[in-house]
Amino acid sequence: MKPTDIGAPDYFHKVVDCQWACPAHTPVPEYIRLIAAGRYDDAYMVNWNSNVFPGILGRTCDRPCEPACRRSRVEEAPGEGAKGAAKEPVAICRLKRVAADNKSDIHSRLPVVPKKKNGKRIACVGAGPASLTVARDLAPHGYHVVVYDGDLKAGGMIRSQIPRFRLPEEVIDEEVGYILGLGVEFRAGKRVDSMKALLAEGYDAVFVGSGAPRGRDLDVPGRKEASKHIHIGIDWLASVSFGHVKKIAKRVIVLGGGNTAMDCCRTSKRLGGEDVKVIVRSGFDEMKASPWEKEDAAHEGIPILNYLVPREFTHHKGKLTGVTFEKVAAQYDEKGRRSLKPTGEPLQHFECDEVLVAVGQENAFPWIEKDCGIAFDEWGMPVVDKITLQSSVSGVYFGGDAAFGPKNIIWAVAHGHEAAVSIDKYCQGEDVAKRPPPMVHLMSQKMGIHEWSYDNEIALDRRYKVPWRDASQTLKNIKIEVEMGFDRATAFKEAERCLNCDVQTVFINTKCIECDACVDICPMDCISFTINGEEKDLRTRLSAPAMNLTQDLYISATLKTGRIMAKDEDVCLHCGLCAERCPTGAWDMQKFLLEMTPAGPGCRSRAPKKEPVPA
Amino acid sequence: MTYLTKPKLHHPTLQKNKVGYTRRDYEGKISTLCAGCGHDSISASIIQACWELDIQPHRVAKLSGIGCSSKTPDYFLGSSHGFNSVHGRMPSVLTGANLANRDLIYLGVSGDGDSASIGIGQFAHIMRRGVNLTYILENNGVYGLTKGQFSATADAGSKSKRGVVNRDAPVDTVSLALQLGATYVARGFSGDKKQLVPLIRGAIAHQGAAFIDVLSPCVAFNNHEGSTRSYDYVREHNETVNRLDFWPTRDAINVEYREGEVIDVPQHDGSILRLRKTQPDYDPLDRVKALNHVAEHQAKGELVTGLLYIDPDADDLHAHLNTVDMPFNQLGVKELCPGAGVLEKLNAAMR
Numbered sequence: 017m018k019p020t021d022i023g024a025p026d027y028f029h030k031v032v033d034c035q036w037a038c039p040a041h042t043p044v045p046e047y048i049r050l051i052a053a054g055r056y057d058d059a060y061m062v063n064w065n066s067n068v069f070p071g072i073l074g075r076t077c078d079r080p081c082e083p084a085c086r087r088s089r090v091e092e093a094p095g096e097g098a099k100g101a102a103k104e105p106v107a108i109c110r111l112k113r114v115a116a117d118n119k120s121d122i123h124s125r126l127p128v129v130p131k132k133k134n135g136k137r138i139a140c141v142g143a144g145p146a147s148l149t150v151a152r153d154l155a156p157h158g159y160h161v162v163v164y165d166g167d168l169k170a171g172g173m174i175r176s177q178i179p180r181f182r183l184p185e186e187v188i189d190e191e192v193g194y195i196l197g198l199g200v201e202f203r204a205g206k207r208v209d210s211m212k213a214l215l216a217e218g219y220d221a222v223f224v225g226s227g228a229p230r231g232r233d234l235d236v237p238g239r240k241e242a243s244k245h246i247h248i249g250i251d252w253l254a255s256v257s258f259g260h261v262k263k264i265a266k267r268v269i270v271l272g273g274g275n276t277a278m279d280c281c282r283t284s285k286r287l288g289g290e291d292v293k294v295i296v297r298s299g300f301d302e303m304k305a306s307p308w309e310k311e312d313a314a315h316e317g318i319p320i321l322n323y324l325v326p327r328e329f330t331h332h333k334g335k336l337t338g339v340t341f342e343k344v345a346a347q348y349d350e351k352g353r354r355s356l357k358p359t360g361e362p363l364q365h366f367e368c369d370e371v372l373v374a375v376g377q378e379n380a381f382p383w384i385e386k387d388c389g390i391a392f393d394e395w396g397m398p399v400v401d402k403i404t405l406q407s408s409v410s411g412v413y414f415g416g417d418a419a420f421g422p423k424n425i426i427w428a429v430a431h432g433h434e435a436a437v438s439i440d441k442y443c444q445g446e447d448v449a450k451r452p453p454p455m456v457h458l459m460s461q462k463m464g465i466h467e468w469s470y471d472n473e474i475a476l477d478r479r480y481k482v483p484w485r486d487a488s489q490t491l492k493n494i495k496i497e498v499e500m501g502f503d504r505a506t507a508f509k510e511a512e513r514c515l516n517c518d519v520q521t522v523f524i525n526t527k528c529i530e531c532d533a534c535v536d537i538c539p540m541d542c543i544s545f546t547i548n549g550e551e552k553d554l555r556t557r558l559s560a561p562a563m564n565l566t567q568d569l570y571i572s573a574t575l576k577t578g579r580i581m582a583k584d585e586d587v588c589l590h591c592g593l594c595a596e597r598c599p600t601g602a603w604d605m606q607k608f609l610l611e612m613t614p615a616g617p618g619c620r621s622r623a624p625k626k627e628p629v630p631a
Numbered sequence: 632m633t634y635l636t637k638p639k640l641h642h643p644t645l646q647k648n649k650v651g652y653t654r655r656d657y658e659g660k661i662s663t664l665c666a667g668c669g670h671d672s673i674s675a676s677i678i679q680a681c682w683e684l685d686i687q688p689h690r691v692a693k694l695s696g697i698g699c700s701s702k703t704p705d706y707f708l709g710s711s712h713g714f715n716s717v718h719g720r721m722p723s724v725l726t727g728a729n730l731a732n733r734d735l736i737y738l739g740v741s742g743d744g745d746s747a748s749i750g751i752g753q754f755a756h757i758m759r760r761g762v763n764l765t766y767i768l769e770n771n772g773v774y775g776l777t778k779g780q781f782s783a784t785a786d787a788g789s790k791s792k793r794g795v796v797n798r799d800a801p802v803d804t805v806s807l808a809l810q811l812g813a814t815y816v817a818r819g820f821s822g823d824k825k826q827l828v829p830l831i832r833g834a835i836a837h838q839g840a841a842f843i844d845v846l847s848p849c850v851a852f853n854n855h856e857g858s859t860r861s862y863d864y865v866r867e868h869n870e871t872v873n874r875l876d877f878w879p880t881r882d883a884i885n886v887e888y889r890e891g892e893v894i895d896v897p898q899h900d901g902s903i904l905r906l907r908k909t910q911p912d913y914d915p916l917d918r919v920k921a922l923n924h925v926a927e928h929q930a931k932g933e934l935v936t937g938l939l940y941i942d943p944d945a946d947d948l949h950a951h952l953n954t955v956d957m958p959f960n961q962l963g964v965k966e967l968c969p970g971a972g973v974l975e976k977l978n979a980a981m982r
Contacts, residue, residue, distance in 0.1 A: 090643075092640065529862050577866060593635065597671075
C-alpha cells in the first residue's frame with residue numbers, strides 16, 4: 017500500500033466518524049469537550065455555526081452521527097462483565113441540547129450584519145430549516161434576504177409537524193429569532209403561488225426550500241365515505257400545532273410506521289385518545305421510525321401492530337367504524353429483496369372512531385409553472401445538482417425536502433449551507449461548480465511528557481439515559497415536554513464517554529526507532545510493524561485483523577528495517593498511550609479541526625478578478 | 632511511562648486460550664520504565680508466550696533482583712506469585728522456592744548488573760545446579776537506574792552516552808551459561824518478538840536450567856552512536872543461527888521444509904521444538920561448537936541470536952538430589968515430620 021496522505025482533508029475527517037456522518041459536518045468531539053469543560057456558550061456556538069439549530073436538533077435530530085459513533089464498536093460486548101448492557105454510542109444528540117439548555121445570552125456572539133448592503137436580493141421560498149440556513153449564511157455578508165411562508169410564524173415543518181411535547185415553542189422562537197434578527201425580511205402569511213411572478217420580481221437568486229408538504233393518502237374503499245374521521249397525519253399535526261384541533265376521539269388507529277406516525281399516536285394520546293394503536297404494513301424492525309421514537313411510543317403504552325395492510329375503511333351512516341386489514345408476511349427472494357405476501361388468513365377488523373394516515377410525504381410544486389424553465393424528472397422532482405443544488409435555471413436553487421424528497425432537518429441545514437455557497441458565488445460572478453475546500457487545522461495537544469490538552473483517560477461508563485417526566489403528567493398536557501434533558505453532572509459523565517476521535521494519532525516515520533513500545537501499550541492492538549503488501553493481504557496479518565473495510569489503514573513510508581507502520585483506525589480509543597510511550601515523539605496526538613467553508617469571502621476564488629479588457 | 636492505566640477495552644476479536652483467558656489477562660500493572668524501554672517489549676513477549684502456552688497464571692512464580700529489569704515482573708502476570716529479592720540474590724531465593732514446590736513454573740528475571748556484577752556468583756551456581764527455571768536476563772549494557780554507567784556486559788570499546796570509551800572486557804553471559812552446564816541457552820532481541828516469543832515458550836517448556844540473554848536497548852542511556860546495545864547496532868550485527876517454532880504436539884507438524892533445513896528436538900513432555908536453520912552448519916545440540924561459534928562472532932563484533940544450545944535429555948536439581956516427587960505443601964505432617972524414631976535411624980546410618 018502507498019503511504020497515507022494525511023494532508024488530504026478527508027483522511028482524518030473519516031476518522032471522526034460522527035463528524036463524517038453528519039450532513040452538516042458538525043465538529044462533534046470539539047463541542048462535547050466544551051460541554052465537559054462547562055463552556056456551554058462555546059459549545060453552543062460551535063453547533064450554531066455548523067447546524068444552525070442546536071436547541072431544536074438537540075431534541076429532534078435524526079442523529080446519523082450516533083450509529084457511526086466509534087464508542088459502539090469498542091465497548092465490551094454484553095455479558096463481558098458489563099452487566100449485560102448493550103454497546104451504545106455517545107448520546108451526541110442529547111449533549112447538544114445540554115449546550116442549548118445551559119448557555120447564557122449569546123446575542124453578542126451572533127454575526128454582525130453590515131449596515132451597508134451589497135445590493136443583492138435573494139428570495140427564499142418557505143421558512144423551514146433549509147431556507148433559514150440560507151438566510152443565516154447570506155445575511156451577514158450584506159445580502160438582502162426575503163423569506164416567504166404561508167404560515168404566520170417562521171420555522172416550517174419544525175413548527176408545524178413536531179409536537180410540542182418533543183419541542184417546546186420557546187426553543188423554536190429563540191433559534192428562528194436569531195436568524196430573523198440578522199436583518200432577514202420575513203414575509204409572513206405570504207405563500208408563493210407563482211414561480212413566474214417571483215422570478216419577475218427581479219431577485220438576484222431564488223432558493224426553494226418549501227419542503228415536502230403533501231401527506232400521502234390511502235386510496236382504499238370507504239375512504240371518501242368516512243372522510244370526516246380520516247385525517248392526513250402531517251396536516252392533522254399542523255392543525256394541532258396551530259391550535260385548530262384540540263381533541264380526538266377515544267379510539268384511534270394510526271396507519272404508518274415512520275416518525276410522523278409516532279408523533280401522531282403520541283399526540284392522540286394527549287388529546288383524548290384512550291385506545292390508540294399504530295398499525296404498520298412492515299415488520300417492527302423495518303419500520304422507518306427511529307428506534308428511540310418507537311421506544312418513546314411504547315413507553316406511553318401505545319401498541320404497534322405489524323404486518324397488517326389496510327384494505328377497507330368500514331363505516332356506518334357516514335361515521336367511521338373501523339379498518340379492515342389483511343395479514344401479510346415478509347418473504348425474501350434469492351437476491352434478498354423483501355416483499356410482503358398475504359398469508360391467506362381471514363381479514364382482521366379493528367374498531368375505531370378516527371384514523372390518522374401517516375404513510376409518507378410527497379413533494380408538490382403546483383406553483384412552479386411548467387414553462388418557467390425549471391426542469392422536472394419523471395417522478396415530478398426538480399432536476400437539481402447534488403453538490404451545487406442548482407436547478408436547470410441558473411440562479412434558482414433547491415434544498416431540503418424540496419430538492420430530493422423527504423429527509424430530515426439536519427439534511428435541510430446541510431443543503432442550506434451548500435446552496436448559500438452557490439448563491440454567494442453566483443452573485444459574485446463565480447463558477448458555482450468550483451467548491452471551496454474545508455478549513456483544516458491540525459495541532460499538537462502535547463503539554464508535557466504525559467500531559468495532553470484533552471482528557472485522554474477512557475471512561476468505562478455505559479450510556480446514560482435522558483430522564484423522562486412522569487407519563488401521568490405528560491399525557492395530560494400536550495405542551496409539557498417529555499424529555500427533561502441531562503443535568504450538568506450527568507452531561508459531564510456522558511461527555512466523558514466521548515473518545516475524542518478528532519485528536520488524531522499522527523505518525524512521523526523519520527523519528528521512529530521501531531522499539532515496539534506503541535505496539536505493546538496499545539489496548540486495542542491497532543498498531544503493527546510489518547512488511548508492506550496489498551491492502552487485502554495486509555489487513556489479515558496485523559496485530560489484530562482489520563476486518564472493518566469501511567475504516568482505513570494508516571500506512572507509513574518504509575522504515576529503517578524495511579517494514580512499515582500500519583495502524584487500523586477502526587477501534588482506536590485515541591487514548592494517546594502510543595504517544596506517551598513513544599521515546600522519540602514519532603507518535604503525536606494532534607487535534608484535527610475541520611470547518612466547512614461557509615458562504616462569504618472565504619468560499620470565493622482568491623485569484624485576482626479579471627478586469628474587463630477595454631475595447 | 633504514563634500516569635494512566637491501560638484501558639480495559641480491547642479489540643473485538645481478542646481470543647481466549649484453552650484455560651479461558653485473553654492475552655490481556657496476563658498483563659500486570661502499567662510499566663513505570665522509560666518510554667521505549669526494551670524491557671517493556673520483553674514483558675509483552677512473556678505475556679504472549681504464557682497466553683500461547685495456556686498457562687494458568689497462579690501456577691507461575693516470577694522472581695527478580697534489583698534494577699530496571701527486576702522491576703518488570705510487576706508489569707506482567709499480575710495474577711501470578713512474585714518475589715522481589717535482594718540485589719543479585721534472585722537465584723538463591725528461586726532455588727529455595729523450587730525445592731519447596733517443584734510444581735510451579737519458575738521465571739527468574741534479572742538484568743546485566745544483577746546477574747553479571749553483584750550476582751554473578753549466584754548466577755553461576757543456579758546454572759550449574761540445573762534448577763528447572765526460565766532465566767531471562769534483560770541485557771542493556773548500562774546501569775539505567777543510576778544514569779547510565781557501563782555494566783559488566785558492556786563491550787570493550789563501546790562508547791557511553793557522554794562519550795567515555797569502555798576499556799574493560801565484557802562478561803558474556805551466554806558463554807558463561809554454556810560453560811556452567813545450562814541445558815537450554817538462547818539469545819534474543821527485544822526488538823524482534825517473532826524470535827523472542829518462541830524462545831521463551833521453549834524455555835518454559837524445557838525441564839532444566841533454561842537461560843535467555845535478551846539484548847534490550849536502554850533508550851535513555853544506551854541507544855546512541857558508538858553503543859553496541861542500541862536498536863540500530865543490534866539490528867545491523869544480529870547473526871541469527873536459527874528460528875524456533877514450538878510445536879505442542881507431533882500432530883501439528885504439517886509445514887513442508889526442505890531436507891536439512893529443520894531440526895526436530897523432542898522434549899520430555901512429548902512436545903517438539905522445531906528449529907529452522909538460518910545458518911546451515913550450525914548444530915544446536917553441540918555445546919562445545921556453540922561456545923566456539925559465539926566466541927568467533929563476538930570477536931567480529933557480531934551478536935549471535937537464536938537457540939544456541941539445547942540438551943534434549945536434560946534433567947534438573949530435583950533429579951540430582953533425588954528429592955521426593957511431591958511439593959512440600961502437598962505432603963502430610965507424617966511425611967514432613969516422620970518422628971524421633973526415623974531421625975534416630977538416620978543418625979545411626981551416619982555413624
